Amino acid sequence: MPLPIDVDYARQLDRxxxxxxxxxxxxxxxxxxxxxDGNSLGRLxxxxxxxxxxxxxxQWGERLIRAWGDDWFGAPQRIGAKIAQLLGAAADEVIVAxxxxxxxxxxxxxxxxxxxxxxxxxxxxxxxxxDLYVLRGALRLAGADYRLEVVRADDGMSVSADALAGSIDExxxxxxxxxxxxxxxxxxxMAQVTNLAHRxxxxxxxxxxHSVGAMPLSLDEAAVDLAVGCTYKYLNGGPGAPAFLYVRRxxxxxxxxxxWGWFGQREPFDFGLEYDRAPGIAHFLTGTPATLSLLxxxxxxxxxxxxxxxxxxEKSVQQTEYLVGLWEALLQPLGFTLNSPRDSKWRGSHVSFxxxxxxxxxxxxxEEMNVLPDFRxxxxxxxxxxxxxxxxxxxxxxxxxxxxxxxERRYEKYPVERAGVT
Amino acid sequence: MPLPIDVDYARQLDRxxxxxxxxxxxxxxxxxxxxxDGNSLGRLxxxxxxxxxxxxxxQWGERLIRAWGDDWFGAPQRIGAKIAQLLGAAADEVIVAxxxxxxxxxxxxxxxxxxxxxxxxxxxxxxxxxDLYVLRGALRLAGADYRLEVVRADDGMSVSADALAGSIDExxxxxxxxxxxxxxxxxxxMAQVTNLAHRxxxxxxxxxxHSVGAMPLSLDEAAVDLAVGCTYKYLNGGPGAPAFLYVRRxxxxxxxxxxWGWFGQREPFDFGLEYDRAPGIAHFLTGTPATLSLLxxxxxxxxxxxxxxxxxxEKSVQQTEYLVGLWEALLQPLGFTLNSPRDSKWRGSHVSFxxxxxxxxxxxxxEEMNVLPDFRxxxxxxxxxxxxxxxxxxxxxxxxxxxxxxxERRYEKYPVERAGVT
Numbered sequence: 001m002p003l004p005i006d007v008d009y010a011r012q013l014d015r016x017x018x019x020x021x022x023x024x025x026x027x028x029x030x031x032x033x034x035x036x037d038g039n040s041l042g043r044l045x046x047x048x049x050x051x052x053x054x055x056x057x058x059q060w061g062e063r064l065i066r067a068w069g070d071d072w073f074g075a076p077q078r079i080g081a082k083i084a085q086l087l088g089a090a091a092d093e094v095i096v097a098x099x100x101x102x103x104x105x106x107x108x109x110x111x112x113x114x115x116x117x118x119x120x121x122x123x124x125x126x127x128x129x130x131d132l133y134v135l136r137g138a139l140r141l142a143g144a145d146y147r148l149e150v151v152r153a154d155d156g157m158s159v160s161a162d163a164l165a166g167s168i169d170e171x172x173x174x175x176x177x178x179x180x181x182x183x184x185x186x187x188x189x190m191a192q193v194t195n196l197a198h199r200x201x202x203x204x205x206x207x208x209x210h211s212v213g214a215m216p217l218s219l220d221e222a223a224v225d226l227a228v229g230c231t232y233k234y235l236n237g238g239p240g241a242p243a244f245l246y247v248r249r250x251x252x253x254x255x256x257x258x259x260w261g262w263f264g265q266r267e268p269f270d271f272g273l274e275y276d277r278a279p280g281i282a283h284f285l286t287g288t289p290a291t292l293s294l295l296x297x298x299x300x301x302x303x304x305x306x307x308x309x310x311x312x313x314e315k316s317v318q319q320t321e322y323l324v325g326l327w328e329a330l331l332q333p334l335g336f337t338l339n340s341p342r343d344s345k346w347r348g349s350h351v352s353f354x355x356x357x358x359x360x361x362x363x364x365x366x367e368e369m370n371v372l373p374d375f376r377x378x379x380x381x382x383x384x385x386x387x388x389x390x391x392x393x394x395x396x397x398x399x400x401x402x403x404x405x406x407x408e409r410r411y412e413k414y415p416v417e418r419a420g421v422t
Numbered sequence: 423m424p425l426p427i428d429v430d431y432a433r434q435l436d437r438x439x440x441x442x443x444x445x446x447x448x449x450x451x452x453x454x455x456x457x458x459d460g461n462s463l464g465r466l467x468x469x470x471x472x473x474x475x476x477x478x479x480x481q482w483g484e485r486l487i488r489a490w491g492d493d494w495f496g497a498p499q500r501i502g503a504k505i506a507q508l509l510g511a512a513a514d515e516v517i518v519a520x521x522x523x524x525x526x527x528x529x530x531x532x533x534x535x536x537x538x539x540x541x542x543x544x545x546x547x548x549x550x551x552x553d554l555y556v557l558r559g560a561l562r563l564a565g566a567d568y569r570l571e572v573v574r575a576d577d578g579m580s581v582s583a584d585a586l587a588g589s590i591d592e593x594x595x596x597x598x599x600x601x602x603x604x605x606x607x608x609x610x611x612m613a614q615v616t617n618l619a620h621r622x623x624x625x626x627x628x629x630x631x632h633s634v635g636a637m638p639l640s641l642d643e644a645a646v647d648l649a650v651g652c653t654y655k656y657l658n659g660g661p662g663a664p665a666f667l668y669v670r671r672x673x674x675x676x677x678x679x680x681x682w683g684w685f686g687q688r689e690p691f692d693f694g695l696e697y698d699r700a701p702g703i704a705h706f707l708t709g710t711p712a713t714l715s716l717l718x719x720x721x722x723x724x725x726x727x728x729x730x731x732x733x734x735x736e737k738s739v740q741q742t743e744y745l746v747g748l749w750e751a752l753l754q755p756l757g758f759t760l761n762s763p764r765d766s767k768w769r770g771s772h773v774s775f776x777x778x779x780x781x782x783x784x785x786x787x788x789e790e791m792n793v794l795p796d797f798r799x800x801x802x803x804x805x806x807x808x809x810x811x812x813x814x815x816x817x818x819x820x821x822x823x824x825x826x827x828x829x830e831r832r833y834e835k836y837p838v839e840r841a842g843v844t
Contacts, residue, residue, distance in 0.1 A: 027483040037487045044483040052478050052714075060660055061449040061466040065459045065794060072661060099709025101683035102524055109563070125695060130684035130709065133697040137682030141531070141563065150695065183693075232710070238482055239494060239713035260559030261523035262552035271605075271799050273547060273572065275555040287521025287552065288654070290712035291661035292474075372487060377693050 003325035010396035013322070019315055019387065022307050026236070026389045034371045034394045034401075039210055039350050039384030042236030048299040055295045072291050076242075076263075077282070079294065082301045083235070083244045086309060087208070087227065088218035093246050095281045096231070096294060100209060100243035101134050102259070103228040104176075106284060107245060108138045110255040111174045111203045111226060112146070118173035118202070119143075124151040124159040126181035131207055135176065157184035157339055158346065161192045172202040179217075180210035180348035183376045185320075185340040187211070187348050191222040198223065209233060212244075213301075214316055214349035214387065216309040225251055234349070234386055236300030241293045245284055252281050261286030307388055315387040316349040319395060323351050323383060326399040334406045339380050349387065352380040360414040361405055368410055369401040425747035432818035435744070441737055441809065444729050448658070448811045456793045456816050456823075460808030461632055461772050464658030470721040477717045494713050498664075498685075499704070501716065504723045505657070505666050508731060509630070509649065510640035515668055517703045518653070518716060522631060522665035523556050524681070525650040526598075528706060529667060530560045532677040533596045533625045533648060534568070540595035540624070541565075546573040546581040548603035553629055557598065579606035579761055580768065583614045594624040601639075602632035602770035605798045607742075607762040609633070609770050613644040620645065631655060634666075635723075636738055636771035636809065638731040647673055656771070656808055658722030663715045667706055674703050683708030729810055737809040738771040741817060745773050745805060748821040756828045761802050771809065774802040782836040783827055790832055791823040 003009070014020060026043040028035075035043065059067040081091035097103060108121070119142075121135055132150065139146040149167045153159045158181075168175055175197040180187045190206065197204040205226040211217060213234030219227060227246040231237035247255060257277075262268040263285035266276045277283040304312065321344055327336060331353060339352040355361055358379035365371040365381070374382045383398065405411055425431070436442060448465040450457075457465065481489040503513035519525060530543070541564075543557055554572065561568040571589045575581045580603075590597055597619040602609045612628065619626040627648040633639060635656030641649060649668035653659035669677060679699075684690040685707035688698045699705040726734065743766055749758060753775060761774040777783055780801035787793040787803070796804045805820065827833055 027479075029484045035486055041482075041487045041490075043486065044478065049478060049483075053475065056466065056471060056474050056660075056718075057449075060463075061471075062451045064457055064465065065463045065796070067661070068463075098520065098524060099683070099712070101709030102520060102681060105681045105708075128684075129687070129690075129693045129695060132695055133682040133684060133687060134708075136697050137680055141680050230710075238478075239489070240710040240716070241714075242712055243709070258559055258563050259524060259527045260555040261521070262550075262555060263523075265551070265555060268551075269799070271551045273551060273554055275558050286527075286556075287523030287665070288652075288662040290521070290664055290715035292663075292718055293712035293715040294662070296478075296714055374487070377691070 003322060005326060005329050007393065007396050010392040013392035017315065017392070019307055019311055022303060023389045023391060025303055032370050034398050036371065036373045036383040036385065036390070036394070036398060038386030038390070039233045040374050041239055042233055042300060042386060043389055045236055045299045045303055048238070048296055051299050052292070052296055055292060075291065075294050076285060076289055079298050079301065080244060082298065082305065083212070085305055086212055086217065086301070087246060088216065089220050089246055090249060092280055093249055094244055095284060096242050096244050096297065097285050097289065098242060100207065100228050100230050101130050103243050103245040104131060104134045104207065105138055106257050106259055107205055107226045107228060107247070108135060108174065108176065109141070109258040111205060112138070112142050114255055115173035115203060118171055119145045120147050120149055120171040120173060122149045122151065122164065122167045122172055122175045124153060124164065124177055126153050126159055126184065126186060127178045128182045128207060128209065131176070131178065158186040158341060161189055161196060164193060165196055168196055168200045168202060170200060172197070172200050174203050174205060176205040176207070178207045178210060182210055183380055183382070184352055185348040185350045187346055190217070190224065194222045194224055210348055210350070213304050215313040219246060220248070224248065231297045235297060235304065237297035238293060241297050242290055247281050247284060257284045257286070259286045263287060263289070303388060312387045316385055317344045319385045319387060319390060319392065320344060320347055320349065320351050322392060323385070323395050323399070326395070327353060330399055330403055334403065350382055350384040352376065352382045354379045355381065357411055360411040360416060363414040364405045364411040365402060369405060371398050371401050425744060427748060427751050429815070429818050432814040435814035439737065441729050441733055444725060445811045445813060447725055454792050456820050458793065458795045458805040458807065458812065458816070458820060460812070461655045461806030462796050463661055464655055464722060464808060465811055467658055467721045467725055470660070470718055473721050474714070474718055477714060497713065497716050498707060498711055501720050501723065502666060504720065504727065505634070507727055508634055508639065508723070509668060510638065511642050511668055512671060514702055515671055516666055517706060518664050518666050518719065519707050519711065520664060521662070522629065522650050522652050523552050525665050525667040526553060526556045526629065527560055528679050528681055529627055529648045529650060529669070530557060530596065530598065531563070531680040533627060534560070534564050536677055537595035537625060540593055541567045542569050542571055542593040542595060544571045544573065544586065544589045544594055544597045546575060546586065546599055548575050548581055548606065548608060549600045550604045550629060550631065553598070553600065580608040580763060583611055583618060586615060587618055590618055590622045590624060592622060594619070594622050596625050596627060598627040598629070600629045600632065604632055605802055605804070606774055607770040607772045609768055612639070612646065616644045616646055632770055632772070635726050637735040641668060642670070646670065653719045657719060657726065659719035660715060663719050664712055669703050669706060679706045679708070681708045685709060685711070725810060734809045738807055739766045741807045741809060741812060741814065742766060742769055742771065742773050744814060745807070745817050748817070749775060752821055752825055756825065772804055772806040774798065774804045776801040777803065779833055782833040782838060785836040786827045786833040787824060791827060793820050793823050
């Protein structure tokens with residue numbers, strides 16, 4: 001049975017939304033702007049404003065160096081422990097530090113050293129390009145024998161466990177993938193792929209950037225070894241907020257962070273000249289954290305924990321289904337392809353539509369229609385749904401405006417070129 | 423001729439201070455608190471408050487993803503170019519990225535690869551311990567042949583160029599030192615030591631954390647190869663604000679950042695699967711910058727540029743001389759040693775006094791006297807002078823209160839142990 005396409009139906013869904021109150025927790029200054037790029041930069045939580053003004057005006061301005069002891073020193077662990085609840089991990093298995101790419105570098109180098117004699121790293125072409133760059137750089141350091149195997153996505157949007165299995169063998173040191181693909185939104189089967197890696201004696205490392213905060217995760221249950229992820233997407237942590245890293249407890253002492261630093265030192269204020277690494281996950285810290293950016297993460301994580309990941313995922317699935325239904329009824333006839341999996345089981349919280357004029361249509365949506373999606377080369381207009389604040393009316397209105405862009409041919413004035421922001 | 427020790431003299435010096443107006447540019451909420459830890463965490467510039475409220479409320483809250491194009495993308499280069507003016511470097515030789523420790527790791531690994539066959543790195547025991555940890559971690563990755571040579575400071579506070587010369591030879595790949603020592607405030611002769619390294623065919627890497635913003639620097643003139651430094655000390659960039667790195671222009675294409683990432687990619691939004699590094703210094707970027715922390719750096723740097731480094735150094739020397747003069751008259755008789763160079767030519771902008779009860783005296787200063795210095799193991803009470811906001815009256819009053827701590831034996835109630843914050 002097709003979904004009703006009228007706006008009343010969208011409004012009805014919003015009225016039934018048990019998470020509706022959370023929209024009011026975010027700054028939405030201009031109700032005409034429809035923001036569907038929360039998987040690139042999440043919205044500003046209202047409670048973050050007060051937190052940051054306090055961090056700047058009182059903690060830095062008045063408490064000065066004393067604020068380290070008051071609050072700041074424990075923040076990587078404290079916020080990491082909250083993120084752990086989003087990951088299905090224990091509090092002492094997650095810490096906030098550096099950027100996703102730097103954390104990935106640390107964990108990849110550590111993983112290679114933990115699997116001596118194995119010289120292959122397996123990933124796929126759906127992985128975020130920066131992850132591939134980090135891997136190539138790390139393998140270059142590791143030595144000339146090392147190789148990266150990038151498994152192809154034959155349909156352009158998904159890579160099955162079977163496809164991966166053909167590349168994972170006794171030479172594989174590490175399998176590392178984006179759990180949810182940044183372009184298509186394809187979601188790997190975490191347990192199955194993890195199991196594949198483990199059966200071959202390899203370690204697994206998941207980049208959770210496009211998953212965390214949008215769906216429940218079960219790292220411990222799936223026996224995942226390592227993970228990294230962004231905090232500025234569905235976690236609403238602010239632009240470039242420090243990333244998190246997860247190391248399963250029993251690996252924490254066996255793996256060695258290659259980038260040593262005083263925040264990973266057992267007693268940093270002894271100022272000893274030798275590196276005596278801290279126990280547990282703390283030794284994956286390196287330098288002094290970017291504290292203002294770090295503190296901004298916490299209010300958004302608190303909101304997700306209040307909303308609950310099961311409910312968020314349920315709403316997210318309902319919303320991407322709704323968007324795909326509207327595509328079927330209204331956009332497919334206008335030449336848009338669905339560049340995301342049709343089955344919500346394999347789909348994260350964003351949906352990509354392809355169109356030969358994708359870049360120009362994206363520009364028209366932004367410049368003329370106050371809709372903010374994102375564009376991903378070569379032809380994907382990517383609509384990110386953040387179930388904690390996206391409404392069904394947002395989705396309905398987006399499609400209505402997109403139809404207007406097409407029928408009024410508003411995209412034609414824009415040049416045929418591309419650009420974008422993750 | 424000894425300095426007058428009365429408060430009127432301090433007030434007279436403040437009246438004559440051509441930089442006095444800059445004190446009003448900083449948040450100083452409680453006039454009774456004397457803050458002499460600006461070389462650990464600089465004060466909050468008043469103009470930073472408005473800048474950060476705008477970054478949070480308007481840029482993140484309202485502009486959302488569009489703020490990347492408006493302002494954020496160029497920030498590492500734009501702020502780097504301003505810091506370059508503080509370093510005596512060209513605008514395109516400095517960039518802001520990651521933490522000091524992560525930047526040090528990148529440049530050390532790059533330097534080792536640029537000097538194949540050379541397996542020694544030379545530093546000294548005055549270097550900040552985190553730098554030593556980074557070096558040890560990097561050398562472990564580089565291979566079993568590599569060795570770190572840590573030149574001793576025989577007097578506990580300084581290492582002459584002659585002492586270094588004995589360790590620098592044809593096996594040396596890299597010489598790396600803190601330009602101003604974090605504990606004693608000893609300042610290396612940058613030109614002479616750089617020349618020593620170059621004569622042996624080694625590269626030089628300076629950690630400028632305790633120098634930048636407190637004295638003019640001449641990296642290009644001294645033909646320095648590489649440098650890193652903090653922005654949260656004399657630059658007043660906020661807690662853990664991202665660090666800077668300098669690579670001399672002719673080395674930028676020859677050296678390879680080992681931690682590849684999409685912010686170092688030539689065209690990151692092509693999302694190509696191969697790493698095609700950006701030209702110039704940009705390829706020393708890795709992941710998405712911690713943008714809120716990054717933006718907080720700029721107002722403080724602007725203030726330093728307005729004040730002028732020559733005038734700041736002149737005032738800093740006058741202030742540390744004044745403090746040393748008061749030590750001579752009032753503190754030496756109470757058992758304090760001067761753990762910093764006596765000659766201002768060899769001294770940065772902080773002064774350390776040693777005392778067997780140093781830790782307890784430091785606690786008493788903080789808890790009972792509203793003076794905030796810092797403590798550095800084993801016995802150093804470190805007084806950081808930030809000439810842009812420290813007054814001569816601050817210094818006079820600090821010594822008066824320190825004398826009171828001693829004569830009233832106020833430190834005796836504190837336990838004999840240690841801790842601290844850089």
